[in-house]
Amino acid sequence: MLEVKDVNSFYGKAHVLNDLNFRVDAGTVVALLGRNGAGKTTTMKSIMQLVKPRSGTVTYKGQNITGWPSHKVARDGLGYVPEERRIFTQLTVLENLEVGRQPPRDGSTTWTETMVFDLFPNLAERRNNLGKALSGGEQQMLTIARTLMGNPAFILLDEPSEGIAPVIVEQMARVILQLKSEGLTVLLSEQNLHFAQAVADGVVIIEHGTQKFVGSLSELQAHPEIRDQYLSV
């Protein structure tokens, strides 16, 4: 469904991503693993075209989306959930959802506020609160909920378990599996291997912007030395 081919990205003169190659099949959850600063967020941004790859291609549903404006990528069904919970703090929960709303798209669920609140009951109670009044976990839920309002077929989740309470991390894992069961495809970036193990089918490991391992979760589990070398457990 999504294919990243020979992608190289730069910040100014700094070479951040080096020949990335991987694909995510429809209906699967792939975990992009790596330590802090490995290039996970840049990979996400390069797919969203928030960072334009200098070479290589990103193909989504058979279409080359490299160089597209980000809003067009989003409208094509790629939903991006940024790290650090970039919600609009000066807007209420409902207004945050409104910003994410996009018209229905063929073949994907059309999300409404009610459905989103069913998924995240905590948010329902706080619908009229400003974003800045939410707890860290609630903010993380809101970023996912906001992206769902755009009716994506594919979600990019950037470090969803970062800095939130363990009980919410568990809830997050359940949500991801539920989304998967509803037919969504997910690429999530993680430092937390335990979390990834709970949800992922496939794994991509990167370090210093270079791909070190691509395979299924069971393949990774069969090679603990790879895990020890590239991930802090």
Next chain:
Amino acid sequence: MGLFIAQILTGLANAGALFMVASGLSLIFGVTRVVNFAHGSFYMLGAYVGYSLMQVLPGMVGFWGAILLAGIIVGLIGVIVEICVLRPVYSAPELFQLVATFGVILVIQDLALMIWGPQDLLGPRAPGLKGVIRIMGEPVPQYDIALIVITPFVAIALWYLITKTRVGTLVRAATQDREMVSALGVNQAWLFTGVFFLGCALAGLGGALQLPKGGADLLMDFTILGSVFVVVVIGGMGSLPGAYLAAVIISVLNVFGVTYAPQSTLVLMFVVMVIVLMFRPFGLLGKEEIAGEHGQVGEPERPIKPAGNRMRLLVAAGLLILGLLPFYSGNFAVVLVTDIMIFCLFAASLHFMLGQGGLVSFGHAAFFGGGAYAAALFVTYADTPMELALVLAPICAGLAAIVIGWVCLRSTGVYFAMLTLAFGQLLWSLAFQWGDVTGGDDGLVNIWPSDWASDNDVYYYIAFVLCIGGILLLRQAAHAPFGYAMRAARDSARQAEAMGINTKRIQWVAFTFAGIMAGLAGGLFVFSKGSIFPNELETARSFDALIVVFLGGVKTLSGGWVGAAFFEGIKDYLTRFEYWRLALGLSIIFVVILGPEGIVGSLRKAGERFGILKVPEDAT
């Protein structure tokens, strides 16, 4: 009592146009992070377009239709400007956008001159609202009442649009995080354009609405800009209710000022602003402004290095040529080069705090004109000799810079810039309105050098020594530890603080130092000309300096004086053309978009390409 109420009503009526222009400016800034300097020009266009439409459209429907249409047309002109001028520079540092909008001001000024001619146009009275009504015996124009009623409706409609509709929600979201909005599937480019349309349409509407009260003239753009900045700063950037409140306060204050203290109307406004900011640094209803996003244009900044031997030789040769000028050229050249050197010092002083310190000041003319006025006042009232006056001018400018810097540096970024502009306007209004002391519009005359220095050639050498000395001193400061601290405070204030640098004090000292040097330039200027007029304190003068700094190259060490020399050198030739503003404005816009490194930066690049200059190793 009747008079009191009538005056409040007049103030409320005047607040209408001011509110519309200010809210438009605030809206555009909130989303695009561009301080649209040309906003006063859109206001002026609104008045002119409205005037022309009213000539064609008859009757009451025609009058109000013309106002509405003027708003829409000006909004569309704004869209053209946004797409052609601003879109290419959104990712550039703030200063580039400012300079670009300043280019737009010049272009619009000349276009208005071409289309509507130089004479002031008297606005038609509103059909059906030509009379007055009596309130407690005092006459209040019916049109004023209409304005008082209309403005809150516009304000409420705007408030509804921003807080209750989807578009408004997107606008507010974009104000906070543009990238995220676009990642959620919203086309930012059109959101920006839409906001620009709305903001400019509001300015146009304001301009057309005030036609029956004020007409249309070519000075409207700058006249309103000062007040609009004051309103936005007092009300709080991005707050609509704040803009309305501040517009009412300022307008009512002005009306009372005209009655009770006619000589201080302009000053009053700025005094109120300073008082408000002392207690509420982000305005009455504003929130703390998060510093604007800064992008990089082209390459990252290069480390500053002392000049190499070859460059020193070149500079020495240049100084020799300059120093021998009176021996091989005529009077005209000597006087011209004197002026150029003075302007170079002025520009270099701004460039110092702007380039090294990141302090973008819109009111640097306050110190140039301030120094000039200080010298002139000492000569006029205390018979001070030139030698002493030339010492006192920078001292007075420096003292002014200490006070103004203290207030302005409490804010950062856009607020800082607007505050400096407001202080510049404050000094200008002092010079302009305090006629008994400053001579008002007639200025101060007969300020000549001492006898020994009255010869043009001798005065040339005085200017030569002081200006070159000043420029070298400014340059030296950039290489001193003080310069390092300034750049640290500019690039990363918090890290600099954490390293033990008192960034505010560094900036304050830099601001004062720049003020002193500008004051010296002002002192030299007044003795060179023999007179001083309020226009040396005008905002336009501050902008002159900003533009030459920009054209010279912000990121280079010599950009200030090189730009000034170039600009002052061609100005004499350029201003002979009727529409030189148009040409200058267009070339500024082109430079912003095509050659943002300025003269020095582009020359350096060319030099490196052709192997004349060495490419530094860290710039590969």
